[in-house]
Amino acid sequence: GRGLFEPWYGERETDKSGEFKLGITAPLLRGRAIDKRRADVLKSQVALRAVEPAIQTQIIDFVRNGSHAYWEWVAAGQSYRVAQTLLDIAVDRDEGIRKRVERGYLAEIEVVDNQRLIVSRRAKLIQADRKLQQSAIKLSLWLRSADGVPRVPVPGLLPQSFHPPELPDVVVLDNAISIALRMRPELLEISLAAQEVEIELANSRNQMLPGLSVGLVASKDIGPRASPKGDKRPFELEAAVLADVPLQRRYASGSIQVAQGKLAQL
Secondary structure, three states: OOOOOOHHHHHHOOOOOOEEEEEEEEEOOOOOOOOHHHHHHHHHHHHHHOHHHHHHHHHHHHHHHHHHHHHHHHHHHHHHHHHHHHHHHHHHHHHHHHHHHHOOOOOOHHHHHHHHHHHHHHHHHHHHHHHHHHHHHHHOOOOEOOOOOEOOOOHHHOOOOOOOOOOOOHHHHHHHHHHHHHHOHHHHHHHHHHHHHHHHHHHHHHHOOOEEEEEEEEEEEOOOOOOOOOOOOOOEEEEEEEEEOOOOOHHHHHHHHHHHHHHHHO
């Protein structure tokens, strides 16, 4: 203000250099253990921790999808080899059938039949080759060079054979399953989501409590006196207890029910 006060507002006037005032209030019930601001901070901390399992979930998906793409490419390569072998057999048989027809051992229709078989197997070889190319392009999404450029694998990289399958060790398998379940990021995501809801639940339950606060305020005027009486100069200290009980607490009650429902779902 400008330092000018009407006579009926005399209590607002301070000594000439102003007034220093310091106050503090502390809740004893509602807002003591938790409030909306602290709840938001805690939930933000939980959300920050939830980023890591989300990344781990994406990595697992990438590895799984990349593995599927690899074995689809390998299977397509095996199908192509089978189709090529069957075509080679039909072509090799063609010369023998023709010689036997020339010598009168077989009817002419056998040559026509084998020609139809060759055409059919060539068509299947073309289909197998197209499938191999498609699976190679799909695999290139995961197969990349050091600088991240997709690499389309060539048929020469296909494995020539497979190792015979081995039965897993039951003890090792059970232990591996236990470790995998314990490390699954989805379980951690659920746990962190439950922690976030528990924070909401704690805040909602706190809002059901009545308000009870204690306060302390100290003030001191400085500078030349504003009035001859000097009634502004003494140091003042005020203590207070504030209490309030809302008549309706349906918002907090509804929030509690919502949080309990989310926890049950998790």
